[in-house]
Amino acid sequence: MVLGVSGGIAAYKACELLRxxxxxxxxxxxxxxxxALEFVGAxxxxGLSGKPVSTSVWDDVHQVPHVRIGQSADLVVVAPATAxxxxKAAHGLADDLLTNTLLTARCPVVFAPAMHTEMWEHPATQANVDTLRSRGALVIEPAEGRLTGKDTGKGRLPEPAEIYDVCVDVLASGATGRGLDLAGRHVVVSAGGTREYLDPVRFLGNRxxxxxxxxxxxTAQARGxxxxxxxxxxxxxxPAGVKVVRVETTAELHSEMVAAAAGADAVVMAAAPADFRPTGVSAAKIKKADDGSSPSIELVQNADILHELAHHRSRPDSVVVGFAAETGDDSGSVRELAAAKLARKGCDLLVVNDVSGGAVFGSPDxxxxxxASDGTATDVPRGSKTAVAHAIWDQVVRRFGA
Structure with missing residues (x-):
């Protein structure tokens, strides 16, 4: 693997990525x-890589480093990647060892940009990013937050742990032949569980x-x-390069998902929205009664977000994926109940989890x-949630092809 480091203040974060x-x-x-060596020395x-470091094509010329390094790489990641x-990468310039390496690499290349907001948003930078993406490079969207000095905005280098996860996913995708099979696609994913407040401190929620x-x-970001x-x-x-919209209640989730799904190629409802909410929220904390009686809470059903996304698509060719956390009961097995839910919701794919005994929630596996709506079923064996995510995207990509 090659770690390219260009000259930005965020170069210090690349030390953690290297580790x-x-x-x-x-x-x-x-x-x-x-x-870059003005920020972090050779x-x-x-010391961290266990290898000598050079910036020049004139060092160890007999080994032809300007060609050999890129040719032998399985992955090149540039973090930070300055404007x-x-x-230089977009225009094929080669005035140092890193830019030569980028020209000779035939493996996946990941750029993690870091710069001030104005530089990132400049039409020249955006045109260069579009060019690199059109050639198959993965350019991660920068994060939002504190920049150099007192400035804040979009342009911050994503956290090293998140860049690392992208690198691992890109390597895994390349090994399976997936590559950037989602390049040019816009996907919307929901996550987590909603809260329905009873009073300022209490809420109905899930695990x-x-x-x-x-x-x-x-994984979608790693696939382009x-x-x-x-x-x-x-x-x-x-996650690195992902636009994150934060919500609390089911009504907020509904509003943001409908807005984000407009024009999306795929929508995955992995969140667990509350089915019910109180008819009213107490403005003050609900107190215990002296006589030991319990308060009566009236509930009303929330909107069915997955049903709406599946039945009111702004693009008829979009793929809608739902999740079903089932335990099975006297009315049917987990798979029987899930099949009925798939038909009722109208989505293209339904990911079924057996959550008997609290399984799945909070687990890394x-x-x-x-x-699928065509009657097929794909079993995904126990593994990391990343592996399960790739299996889901594999099914989505097949439907794009169809």
Missing amino acids: RLTESGHDVTVVPTAA PTWA DLLA SSGLQGYALAR AEVTLVAANVALPD NEAVIL
Whole structure:
């Protein structure tokens, strides 16, 4: 693996990315630009990677490093990627070792941009990003937050842990032949569980952690998609390059999903919205009664978000995916109940989880059955939620092809 580092203040974050890559067993060659060494010195990169570091094509010329490094790489990730570096890569310039490496690499290439908001939004930078994406490179959307000095806005380097996850997913996708099969697609994913407030401190909720929805967002980004993630009460770091919209209640989730789904290629409802909400919310905390009696709470049914997304699509060719957390009962087995739900909701795919005994919620692993509207079923064996997410996107991509 090659870690390219260009000259931005966020270069210090690449040290953490390098540590994660090497500790997970990857053989990493760091190729900084001369400007990057103004922020983090060569001894740091050499010490963390265990390899000598150079910026020049004139070092070790007999080994032809300007060609060999790119040719031998399984993945090249540039973090941070400055506006200058993106411009050089888009126009095929090769004035140092990193830009030469980018020209000779025939493996997946990931750019993690970091710059001020005005630089990122400039038409020249956006044109360069479009060019790189059109050639098959994965350019992660920068995060929003604190920039250099007192500035805040879009342009912040995503957290190293999130960039690492993207790199791992890109390698996995390349190994399976998926590549960037979602490039040019806009997908919308929901995650987490909604809350319906009884009073200022109490709410009705559920145990959804959002882990599966976040895995779906992250893997879609790694496969090249533009991703919008609508997160309901999730305490997880934002996936790199993903637009995150935060909500609390089912009404908020409904509003944001309908808005985000307009024009989307695929919509995945992985969130667990509350089926009911109180008819009224107490303005003050509900107190215990001295006589030991309990308050009476009247509930009303919430809107069926998945049913609406499936039956009122702004694009008839979009793919809608739902989730069903089932336990089975006297009326039928988990799969029987899920099949009836698939028909009732009208979605194209339904991911069925058996949650008997509280399984799935909060666990890093999952197993599922993906039921399709054409009557087929795909069993997904127990594995990481990332693996399950890829299996779901595989089914979505097949429907795009159809």
